[in-house]
Amino acid sequence: YQRMQSEYGARLPGAHSDWLSLVFHLGWPAGIAMIWAWGSVALAQANTRWARALQSSLLGIGALSVVHPIVSHARLYGTVLLLLAWWWAEHDAEKESV
16 A cells, blocks of 8 residues: 555545455455455345344444444454344354244
8 A cells, every 4th residue: 555655646535444454465355355245234134123233333334444444453453343243142052043
């Protein structure tokens, strides 16, 4: 990112979002993997109130990270990891109960 910024200067937008920062630092495959992960949360069927609450929280954080580098902060990153782990546990519990 620093090399690109020095070459292109003001024409290059700042990495003002977690998504752009992810693509700049880890490349397109990592960006595509994260979009797939957030997309799978967005498209999943949430049948319990906890699953719906977790899905809404994760999608809200994902939308906010499009315009701000919020997940870069350790506390929010930890919160996202906790919510994702809880989401997967709820989603697996739903599958087992069916």
